[in-house]
Amino acid sequence: MRDRVVRRIYADMRSIDWDELSARDRSRQYDLWNNDSEIGAIIANFKDDPRHWIKDGPVKEWPRAKIGHGPYARLLGGSHDPAAERQQLAEKIVRLTLPGWIPDPDSITEKPMRMVVHPPFHGEEVDARIIAWASSENFKHLLWAALEAVESDDHRSWVLAVTETFEKPVAADTKALHRRIVQRCQLQVEHIEL
Structure with missing residues (x-):
């Protein structure tokens, strides 16, 4: 279940060009993920603060994952080339x-x-x-x-x-x-x- 959530977050990050987003736009995206039934609602079953988990988990690992390092690197999928x-x-x-x-x-x-x-x-x-x-x-x-x-x-x-x-x-x-x-x-x- 965690892998499915992280894959979805990473797919979103790639589609919205996360690295180029302003702090305000990133904050809006955290809100969207937090309120999403396939992301925030699932995380809320295991963590008190889904937004915090997203920020300190998949998002924090994003730079390392993109270059093929870290626990979430295998979850990028698509045509990603580490x-x-x-x-x-x-x-x-x-x-x-x-x-x-x-x-x-x-x-x-x-x-x-x-x-x-x-x-x-x-x-x-x-x-x-x-x-x-x-x-x-x-x-x-x-x-x-x-x-x-x-x-x-x-x-x-x-x-x-x-x-x-x-x-x-x-x-x-x-x-x-x-x-x-x-x-x-x-x-x-x-x-x-x-």
């Missing part, structure tokens, strides 16, 4: 974070989302790096993963890409805090708008 989504996401993140570097979309892993990138000129004495990305609220997870990698003798440099959107920008004081923290840890942070 490899193409992974390639597009990798190229966009690298273009915004380390222009000219070459992404390795097959290296994408999660918790936090990250991938290996290679220098633009193979003749240079520059090693591959890791770009890890998440929203500002999850900056601590990016930082911790980078510090654990350093402690496990992974000598590749980490670049922490903190994502924001036009509707949800990262505050200037938060950006400054991120920069101070990574400077102490000898890491790099970039704030990118997806």
Whole structure:
């Protein structure tokens, strides 16, 4: 039953081009799902707040599901191509974070989302790096993963890409805090708008 509900939510998200919706339009869509007899009514049998479950479940997993990761990836259905989504996401993140570097979309892993990138000129004495990305609220997870990698003798440099959107920008004081923290840890942070 859960799979059927998630498939329907994902079909709706795809048909309304979820990633391009404003915060107001997304809020309206949550209301529609909440009041839908095939979504909200079913979820209400198991959860007190269907809207909260939708937001913290399928919608939160949407970015990972599109690139073939996470518990709901198999529920996208249709003509969805996770490899193409992974390639597009990798190229966009690298273009915004380390222009000219070459992404390795097959290296994408999660918790936090990250991938290996290679220098633009193979003749240079520059090693591959890791770009890890998440929203500002999850900056601590990016930082911790980078510090654990350093402690496990992974000598590749980490670049922490903190994502924001036009509707949800990262505050200037938060950006400054991120920069101070990574400077102490000898890491790099970039704030990118997806």
